[in-house]
Amino acid sequence: MSKLIKLKRGFDIKLAGKAKAEVKTFPAVKTFAIKPTDFVGMQRPKVLVKEGDTVKAGTPILYDKKMEKVQIVAPVSGEVVEVKRGEKRKLLEIKILADQEIAFEQFDKYTEADLQAASKEKIVDHMAQAGVWPQIIQRPYGIVANPDDTPKSIFITGFDTHPLAPDYGVLLKGQENYFQAGIEILQKLTSGKIHLGLDGSKETPVVFAQTKGLEITKFTGSHPAGNVGVHIHHLDPINKGELVWTVNPYGVAQIGKLFVNGTYDASKVIAITGSEVKDAVYTATYLGACVDSFIQGNLKNNHVRVISGNVLTGEKINRDGYVGYYDHQITVIPEGDYYEFLGWMKPTAEKLSYHKALGLLSFLFPNKEYVLDSNARGEERAFVQTGVFESVTPMDIYPVYLLKAIMAEDYDEMEELGLYEVIEEDLALCEFVDVSKHPVQELVRKGIELLQYS
Amino acid sequence: MKFLRDLLDKQKPLFQKGGKLENLYYLYEAGETFLFSPNHTTAARGAQIKDAIDLKRMMITVVIAMVPCLLFGIYNTGHMHFLAVGEEASFGDKVLLGLELVLPIVLVSYASGGLVEAIFAVVRKHPINEGFLVTGMLIPLVVPATLPLWQVALATVFAVVIAKEVFGGTGMNILNVAMTARAFLYFAYPAQISGDQVWTYLGDKTPVDGFSGATALAVTYQAGQDGTNAVASLAEHNSSIMEGMFGFANMFFGFIPGSIGETSTLMVLLGAVILLATGVASWKVMLSAFGGAYVMALFMQLVAVNEYMALPAHYHLVIGGIAFGIVFMATDPVSAAQTETGKWIYGALIGILTIVIRVTNPAYPEGIMLAVLFMNVFAPLIDHYVVQGNKKRRLQRATV
Numbered sequence: 001m002s003k004l005i006k007l008k009r010g011f012d013i014k015l016a017g018k019a020k021a022e023v024k025t026f027p028a029v030k031t032f033a034i035k036p037t038d039f040v041g042m043q044r045p046k047v048l049v050k051e052g053d054t055v056k057a058g059t060p061i062l063y064d065k066k067m068e069k070v071q072i073v074a075p076v077s078g079e080v081v082e083v084k085r086g087e088k089r090k091l092l093e094i095k096i097l098a099d100q101e102i103a104f105e106q107f108d109k110y111t112e113a114d115l116q117a118a119s120k121e122k123i124v125d126h127m128a129q130a131g132v133w134p135q136i137i138q139r140p141y142g143i144v145a146n147p148d149d150t151p152k153s154i155f156i157t158g159f160d161t162h163p164l165a166p167d168y169g170v171l172l173k174g175q176e177n178y179f180q181a182g183i184e185i186l187q188k189l190t191s192g193k194i195h196l197g198l199d200g201s202k203e204t205p206v207v208f209a210q211t212k213g214l215e216i217t218k219f220t221g222s223h224p225a226g227n228v229g230v231h232i233h234h235l236d237p238i239n240k241g242e243l244v245w246t247v248n249p250y251g252v253a254q255i256g257k258l259f260v261n262g263t264y265d266a267s268k269v270i271a272i273t274g275s276e277v278k279d280a281v282y283t284a285t286y287l288g289a290c291v292d293s294f295i296q297g298n299l300k301n302n303h304v305r306v307i308s309g310n311v312l313t314g315e316k317i318n319r320d321g322y323v324g325y326y327d328h329q330i331t332v333i334p335e336g337d338y339y340e341f342l343g344w345m346k347p348t349a350e351k352l353s354y355h356k357a358l359g360l361l362s363f364l365f366p367n368k369e370y371v372l373d374s375n376a377r378g379e380e381r382a383f384v385q386t387g388v389f390e391s392v393t394p395m396d397i398y399p400v401y402l403l404k405a406i407m408a409e410d411y412d413e414m415e416e417l418g419l420y421e422v423i424e425e426d427l428a429l430c431e432f433v434d435v436s437k438h439p440v441q442e443l444v445r446k447g448i449e450l451l452q453y454s
Numbered sequence: 455m456k457f458l459r460d461l462l463d464k465q466k467p468l469f470q471k472g473g474k475l476e477n478l479y480y481l482y483e484a485g486e487t488f489l490f491s492p493n494h495t496t497a498a499r500g501a502q503i504k505d506a507i508d509l510k511r512m513m514i515t516v517v518i519a520m521v522p523c524l525l526f527g528i529y530n531t532g533h534m535h536f537l538a539v540g541e542e543a544s545f546g547d548k549v550l551l552g553l554e555l556v557l558p559i560v561l562v563s564y565a566s567g568g569l570v571e572a573i574f575a576v577v578r579k580h581p582i583n584e585g586f587l588v589t590g591m592l593i594p595l596v597v598p599a600t601l602p603l604w605q606v607a608l609a610t611v612f613a614v615v616i617a618k619e620v621f622g623g624t625g626m627n628i629l630n631v632a633m634t635a636r637a638f639l640y641f642a643y644p645a646q647i648s649g650d651q652v653w654t655y656l657g658d659k660t661p662v663d664g665f666s667g668a669t670a671l672a673v674t675y676q677a678g679q680d681g682t683n684a685v686a687s688l689a690e691h692n693s694s695i696m697e698g699m700f701g702f703a704n705m706f707f708g709f710i711p712g713s714i715g716e717t718s719t720l721m722v723l724l725g726a727v728i729l730l731a732t733g734v735a736s737w738k739v740m741l742s743a744f745g746g747a748y749v750m751a752l753f754m755q756l757v758a759v760n761e762y763m764a765l766p767a768h769y770h771l772v773i774g775g776i777a778f779g780i781v782f783m784a785t786d787p788v789s790a791a792q793t794e795t796g797k798w799i800y801g802a803l804i805g806i807l808t809i810v811i812r813v814t815n816p817a818y819p820e821g822i823m824l825a826v827l828f829m830n831v832f833a834p835l836i837d838h839y840v841v842q843g844n845k846k847r848r849l850q851r852a853t854v
Contacts, residue, residue, distance in 0.1 A: 013503075164584045239852035305495075307502050316498040333502065336495050341455040343491030344510040345576060351506035358515040360506055376494035378508025379487060382625025385512060386792040387736065396848075398793065401841055416845040424500070431501040435512055436625070441500040 004200050007221030007394040011161040011354050011429055012236055016369040017280045017331075020168050020217040021356035021388065024281040025298070028424060031322075032076050032288040033093040034062060038325035039134060040445070041143030041452070045091045053080045053348070057286075058105030058131055058264030061094055071148050073131030075266035075287040077103040093322065098286075105130075109262035120128075120188050127185075127252040127255060131264045134325070135251025136189075141448050151245040153192035153236050158208050158249060161226035162310035162425075166271035166329050168249050169205030170282050173269075176207050179249065181256030183213050186247065199229040207249070221394060222338030227425040233395045233402060238419045238420050250328065274332035275371040276304045285323075291330055299332065305374045312428040313441070336375025344378065348444050351377075354392065354433040368417045381436040389430040397421065403440065406447035411454055414447050423448065455490075462486050480575040484582040502769040512734055518729035520591050520782065522721040524560075527714035528552035531599040537695055540662035555599040555655055559606050564590040566607040570614045574623070585631070585788075586614065592632030592782060595715025596638065596654045596775065597637030605643055609635040629663055629830045630789045633779075636823055648819070653711035664694035669712055670705060670773040671812070671819045673733055678762025685766065705772040708742035716778035719771070726781045735785035738794065739801035742781040746805025747771060754813050763813055776808055789830040793840040793842045800836055804829045 029315050036045040044065035046341040049055060055078065060071035076098040105142045110118065127133045138145035145151070158168055172179065186194055193215045198204055200218030208216075216234060220223045228246045238244050247255075250268060257265040266287035273280050275288070279298055291306060307314040309327040323330060347359035352370040356363050362370070378429045389399035397418045405413035424441035432438035462485075468475050471481040486492075487510075496502050532548030532555075543551075567590050575582045586692035593610055613635035618627040639647045646652055647781030650668040654661075661667075668676075670688060677687035688700035698704055708718020716722070729735035751767035771777060784790060784804050791800035804825045817822060 016517040236852055265610045276565055311502040314502055316502065339459060339490040339493045341490055344475045344508055345514055346504060353506040355505065355507040357507055357511050358518055358732055374495040374502055376496050377504040377506055379492065381583065382623065384509060384625045386787045387794055390794060396844060398841055398844055416848065418848055428501055433505050435507050435509055437504065439497065439500060
């Protein structure tokens with residue numbers, strides 16, 4: 001029997017435009033891109049390909065000079081059509097025009113016996129070389145893990161509570177064997193346990209139900225109950241000097257595929273969500289897909305914002321932008337660049353609020369699915385209201401004090417108040433509910449960088 | 455509303471960088487954002503949608519919560535006047551007189567404080583903060599209707615500058631701004647804000663025989679001095695004018711002399727209901743403060759050595775400004791304790807201190823003002839230990 005942890009604090013943002021549980025085919029995606037900016041903490045990206053080169057799925061195209069072992073590889077085979085740079089030659093995108101038929105680099109296959117015999121070093125090198133390593137994220141800091149470290153435990157979250165988040169049951173349908181293989185490989189990498197957090201209020205997806213070798217804990221409660229950071233905090237909290245790794249279930253399956261099939265398989269199912277898409281469904285594509293195929297002709301109106309990821313932690317992308325490396329959904333919401341007469345005191349049930357202050361009536365309709373736009377809803381102010389951040393953060397952390405320590409660049413305070421335990425997504429809800437409209441996630445990253453490079 | 459928008463858009467370049475009135479940008483911005491919520495959108499990274507609340511809405515909620523007190527205060531100011539001079543007057547006359555006295559105070563408070571805010575915004579180049587919406591209304595409610603207007607202005611300016619702006623504006627202050635204004639008046643001009651003469655407006659008329667302008671607190675204090683039963687003294691007080699003026703029920707309803715907005719416990723509770731239903735004020739602070747006061751008053755009653763101490767505990771909650779102070783001043787999120795555990799301690803100590811100051815200190819008839827200010831100063835210390843506890847838990851975990 002698995003353990004059950006009931007979380008009381010949090011808030012579910014219910015939005016219109018949840019994806020139907022069907023996988024639809026859209027016109028074929030032509031280009032795919034790897035965005036070095038998706039790898040938080042990548043300090044000196046170095047491109048290995050030039051425009052015009054041809055690559056196979058699994059050909060290294062990029063690495064970080066600070067961590068040379070880890071290769072980032074092409075998700076599909078085809079021709080490198082653009083290496084896009086921004087200001088100061090900052091590397092932005094490496095675009096690949098995909099072949100009709102994907103050709104794969106061939107890597108070693110491992111049988112069950114090979115796997116048992118293989119040393120940790122050999123496995124790590126294999127993973128790093130074949131491009132699956134960036135799926136492993138290190139806490140603290142939320143950066144790509146260093147292959148030379150050994151974490152005290154590895155955490156996987158089996159459910160996503162973000163707004164309109166995809167269902168892992170759909171994303172990983174039929175991948176039980178790969179997932180199991182991935183877990184067996186991860187077991188070689190840690191001295192401790194591998195934890196899987198599951199939604200205690202829903203049926204466990206098939207892909208997780210049969211897996212062995214895991215420590216399963218169920219969680220119930222509102223968002224951020226599905227965040228891996230919350231799970232770590234409750235099961236095996238990170239203290240100064242300790243390392244925990246986290247892997248998305250997709251990454252686990254991808255690792256499994258590499259060892260079982262000998263290929264870098266970047267195929268993934270993503271959810272197309274949001275109030276402004278006509279057909280909110282799942283679709284099968286590859287990592288880094290250009291979104292234009294999914295939204296062309298699939299929009300209700302034209303004044304929209306396309307987001308790679310969800311509305312809390314995602315990133316705004318162009319209509320011909322690319323799905324982020326770690327994202328499994330895109331969300332399309334209305335752009336909110338309009339003025340509203342007396343908008344600050346007009347009673348409204350159309351806009352969602354965690355609060356109940358004068359005229360905010362959304363609390364009367366707890367099950368309504370809202371259409372929310374990207375309007376900033378007011379201006380930034382000093383912290384005034386108290387107790388709100390704590391009430392949406394199911395951890396023993398004082399977010400406001402932590403954020404103030406970051407603003408003051410007080411290293412000791414940041415450490416003592418628990419900055420090692422959070423990354424942006426764990427406090428993203430604070431950014432949403434904030435009366436004073438602080439850029440909470442930006443601050444969290446700023447604090448992390450201060451600690452990381454101090 | 456399009457013409458308004460067009461008008462604003464037309465003027466905008468004047469205030470923007472390079473415009474003639476560039477320095478006054480934040481004044482323009484205050485006006486613009488008052489009329490229209492801005493068209494800003496969220497950043498490319500991070501939360502793409504935001505909660506519908508903003509500070510303006512939160513502050514206006516508090517102002518609305520004070521409206522029952524204000525309206526009652528206006529009526530009661532007129533009502534007390536006609537009662538004291540022994541004239542029959544209609545409801546309309548009372549309200550008119552009340553308006554005549556109270557409205558100027560409200561206007562002066564908003565105008566003088568608003569001016570200071572505007573000057574600071576322009577000089578220090580920061581947006582005008584909405585916090586003053588609340589302060590500007592609180593100050594009139596905690597002064598007597600007879601207060602000279604220049605004193606209202608002076609106290610407001612003093613409080614906004616010394617209690618708030620020098621610390622960096624709304625959100626940075628240590629003391630509750632409105633309470634600071636009152637304390638300033640109390641110590642600088644005690645003659646106009648204490649004693650028996652200031653609470654009821656008489657004008658050029660003479661009061662009827664047997665009228666006393668003393669407040670319930672003063673009567674109770676006197677009872678303690680004279681060794682007469684406090685409840686009996688309260689009951690007899692002004693009985694020739696109005697039977698049972700200082701009876702429990704009447705004091706609860708608020709037809710008694712006092713500062714403009716604080717006399718009616720009922721109206722304060724109505725405000726409290728608004729604040730709690732909207733979640734703007736902390737129920738923990740309110741509950742623990744009322745609880746602390748009641749328990750402390752009970753304790754005083756138990757160990758009573760004089761008649762003041764023997765005053766029944768529930769009387770303490772309806773006389774003086776304690777209810778108003780707890781509901782509107784103690785709950786100010788900026789100057790109160792900011793941790794949830796801290797709020798319990800902070801509130802309870804405000805209640806306890808109020809009663810201690812009332813009963814044991816002859817120099818200050820009312821305790822809530824000093825109790826709130828005192829605990830404002832100590833709130834960061836309470837929080838410090840609560841946060842320290844959090845850090846300690848984290849450290850202990852590390853060694854296990």
